[in-house]
Amino acid sequence: EWENVIAAMRYLYNATGSADVVLYGIGCGVTTAISTWEHLPEAYSIDNENTSPAVADPVTEAIPNDALSRLAFRRDAIKGFIFDSPLPESDEYIRFTVRERNFFLHSITQYTVPYAIRLTAGLVKNINVKQMVTDLPVPLLIIQQETYGDLDAPLTLAVSEARLKETHGMTDIFTSAATEPYSSYADDAERYLDIVGNYLDKLVYSIE
Known part of the structure; x- marks a missing residue:
């Protein structure tokens, strides 16, 4: 899924000359946004300092490292993130869904299904x-x-609490009164x- 985000950034760059974005992830989308950050190179390598955007490789489903290194933008194109409903680990989203929908043998499959989904992603x-x-x-x-749903504050607030301890000055927090999964917007859109x-x-x- 992170490949799709990088492909969108490349399309934006080709259309506007800038790949600058704020990545917005809801639920599992938080993991995708973080994975995009992790996969983008931090800086140009010595061999690619003068690489022209015109020769940047297209982003495909399986991106080799050399294709990433030839992209015309880098990690610093991501100027910020908006994370709606972040949980401490990526598997927590799938475990929750398996339990919520009462899948067959969910007491067991809540641990096996996330692994299968991670592989496909x-x-x-x-x-x-x-x-x-x-x-x-x-x-x-x-x-x-x-x-x-069945997740409460020790899990749902863990990410923001950890973030505030380290980078308080670059962090905004909004705690919604909503109780249904991923329903902060529906609860109070304005x-x-x-x-x-x-x-x-x-x-x-x-930035300006």
Whole structure:
């Protein structure tokens, strides 16, 4: 899935001359956004310092490292993140869905289904979302709920609490009163859009 995000960034670059984006992930989309950050090169290698955008390789389903290195943009094109409903580990989203929908033998399959889905998405390991979000060196907006179905505050608030301990100055938090899974927007759309708009305004001002 992260390949699709990079492909979209490349399309944006070819159309506008800039790949600058704010990545917005809801639920599993948080993992995809983080994976995109991790896969993008931090800087140009010596051999590619003068690489022209015209020779950047197209992003395909299986991206070799040399294709990534020839992209016309780098990790710093990601100016910020908006994470709606982040959970401490990437597998938590799938485990929750398996339990919520009462899949067959869900007490067992809640641990096997995430592994299968990760493989199809090109992710080998269960990502430590909490640690990676804590380490992101860019402005971040976290939209969270205290409960998501059978998940409660120790899990749903863990990412924001860890982030605030390390990078308080680059972090905005909005805790919704919603209780249904991923329903912060549906619960109060006007407030949600205000929060997102304020974050983006502040981000644009800081970049300028």
